[in-house]
Each structure stands twice: as structure tokens, then as C-alpha cells.
Amino acid sequence: MAYVITSRCVGEKWEACIEVCPVNCILEGANMCYINPEICIDCGACQEVCPSDAIFKEEDVPEEERDYIRINREYTK
Numbered sequence: 001m002a003y004v005i006t007s008r009c010v011g012e013k014w015e016a017c018i019e020v021c022p023v024n025c026i027l028e029g030a031n032m033c034y035i036n037p038e039i040c041i042d043c044g045a046c047q048e049v050c051p052s053d054a055i056f057k058e059e060d061v062p063e064e065e066r067d068y069i070r071i072n073r074e075y076t077k
Helices: 016-020 045-049 067-075
Strands: 003-005 026-028 033-035 055-057
Touching: 003 033, 003 067, 016 026, 016 045, 033 067, 045 055
Parallel strands: none
Antiparallel strands: 003 055, 026 033
16 A cells, blocks of 8 residues: 555645655655656655645545545546
């Protein structure tokens, strides 16, 4: 399971997650950052440094944020 960036990142785009990712799976978009689930190694480094608590393990994404699983996948294709 990959990590997922959710709506709490929209408009924030803290780049600490990009800097700590050991496999460069996080991409910066126009309004938020996205995690490529095909590259993510589930290390959790990004989640630890996210000041807006926008990053969740895929299975822990809150129900109201589940669309972001698809949004991250689609953005990083």
C-alpha cells in the first residue's frame, strides 16, 4: 500500500515531503503534491514531516478523502 496526499495539501504544498522521499515518488502539481503509488516504498518519511497532516497510508485515508487515492494515481500516470 502506498501513501496518499489528501485535500489538506491543496494550496499548501509544503515541500518537506519531497525533500525526504528516498525514491522521489512525490510530484509537485499546481495546487498540491501527489504521490506516485507505483514508486512509493511505504517508508513513511513523508508522513512524518508533513506539517498539515495531509499524508495517510492508503488504507488509513479518511472516508471523505478517499477520492484522493484516485487523484494521486491519475496525476502521476
